[in-house]
Amino acid sequence: EDKVVQSPLSLVVHEGDTVTLNCSYEVTNFRSLLWYKQEKKAPTFLFMLTSSGIEKKSGRLSSILDKKELFSILNITATQTGDSAIYLCAGGGSEKLVFGKGTKLTVNP
Amino acid sequence: DTAVSQTPKYLVTQMGNDKSIKCEQNLGHDTMYWYKQDSKKFLKIMFSYNNKELIINETVPNRFSPKSPDKAHLNLHINSLELGDSAVYFCASSQEGERTTYEQYFGPGTRLTVT
Numbered sequence: 001e002d003k004v005v006q007s008p009l010s011l012v013v014h015e016g017d018t019v020t021l022n023c024s025y026e027v028t029n030f031r032s033l034l035w036y037k038q039e040k041k042a043p044t045f046l047f048m049l050t051s052s053g054i055e056k057k058s059g060r061l062s063s064i065l066d067k068k069e070l071f072s073i074l075n076i077t078a079t080q081t082g083d084s085a086i087y088l089c090a091g092g093g094s095e096k097l098v099f100g101k102g103t104k105l106t107v108n109p
Numbered sequence: 110d111t112a113v114s115q116t117p118k119y120l121v122t123q124m125g126n127d128k129s130i131k132c133e134q135n136l137g138h139d140t141m142y143w144y145k146q147d148s149k150k151f152l153k154i155m156f157s158y159n160n161k162e163l164i165i166n167e168t169v170p171n172r173f174s175p176k177s178p179d180k181a182h183l184n185l186h187i188n189s190l191e192l193g194d195s196a197v198y199f200c201a202s203s204q205e206g207e208r209t210t211y212e213q214y215f216g217p218g219t220r221l222t223v224t
Contacts, residue, residue, distance in 0.1 A: 032211050042216060043199075043215050092211030095164060096211075098154075102150055
């Protein structure tokens with residue numbers, strides 16, 4: 001059965017810290033790895049990764065995929081309180097996305 | 110100019126009732142989805158439709174019936190509601206071509222509470 005495992009499940013840091021969120025996947029007919037940020041409402045799209053070794057970057061956030069080892073990481077540098085959210089990783093395979101349980105990030109002032 | 114919209118945002122109802130949630134997307138996408146997010150924030154797919162055709166039907170009770178009148182709309186009807194149906198239901202859409210990538214965009218969610 002397809003599965004996506006995220007770690008850690010929760011993380012508490014101080015503003016300015018750098019964090020790394022992990023995602024490992026086992027997805028049949030894998031095509032893409034997606035990261036979403038969920039605050040109070042709907043998950044909002046951050047990145048989609050399809051190729052190994054190519055970093056995607058958006059401001060202080062970056063992500064990379066390793067298709068050989070079947071994992072991805074999401075880095076957030078110089079964290080801010082507004083980064084507090086649940087970060088969801090999802091693997092796209094045969095017809096659907098399989099989501100991990102998320103990492104709850106809390107950034108304290 | 111909301112991309113994916115859902116109504117209602119909140120729904121409180123009693124066990125045994127029948128209720129519907131509506132979803133509309135104005136992104137021109139051809140694939141729409143329903144997800145259920147439980148109290149532990151685990152997001153799980155329920156259904157997906159591509160151009161009004163059912164593609165995915167996960168292990169969901171028959172009391173849940175999706176309907177897609179056109180590719181911009183996907184509604185979810187739930188019969189005989191049970192306490193365990195309480196959750197947040199998200200609609201999502203994506204444009205899937207020859208090389209599916211699953212870049213999905215989510216609606217704001219409908220918080221269903223069954224009492």
